[in-house]
């Protein structure tokens with residue numbers, strides 16, 4: 001029993017990496033540039049990201065080929081972009097070309113570590129790739145740790161029901177309740193289309209200035 005758990009986690013991790021790598025080899029991974037649902041989702045994510053005013057130091061988690069990075073970058077004095085797949089970072093970096101205010105890092109959201117604090121973190125359609133709810137919680141805690149007091153976190157995800165249907169451990173509602181344990185939810189909205197697979201929640205959170 002004790003040795004099965006890590007093996008399962010590694011297996012899930014490897015399968016996820018293979019799937020992600022395959023998707024990231026496509027012309028338009030996840031159709032983030034061409035699908036009207038995804039474009040509207042990015043428009044709403046950008047609106048939520050800009051709601052706090054000017055952005056000094058932002059973190060984007062899970063950039064794929066840079067479709068949202070390209071929208072967010074012009075509004076940030078500094079931007080750190082992380083993704084667990086090297087190909088994602090390479091593609092996003094190529095797309096953004098000469099942008100010295102962006103730092104690119106290949107890292108798993110759970111292991112990402114820095115002494116910096118961010119006044120904005122954006123993490124959308126990423127956390128359901130993690131192996132189980134414990135990993136999702138660890139990732140949430142890691143992100144809350146690097147969020148500056150008074151800073152904002154924009155979260156997005158397919159809803160629980162779709163994530164379960166796709167074989168993931170959990171989705172939006174589960175992670176939103178984890179985030180609500182330490183952050184203050186400021187705004188929430190739903191993006192959906194006619195397709196059953198296109199239904200996500202977006203939420204903006206603020207970190208209390210005197211967080212525990």
Ligand SMILES: C[S@@+](CC[C@H](N)C(=O)[O-])C[C@H]1O[C@@H](n2cnc3c(N)ncnc32)[C@H](O)[C@@H]1O
Pocket residue numbers: 020030032061062063064065067068082083084085088107108109110123124125126129130156
């Ligand atoms: C569906 S894309 C989402 C792209 C973008 N965030 C958006 O909302 O349009 C998921 C991205 O998250 C990355 N990802 C998945 N698991 C991750 C992890 N554990 N740590 C960091 N990035 C991860 C994938 O490699 C992929 O580029």
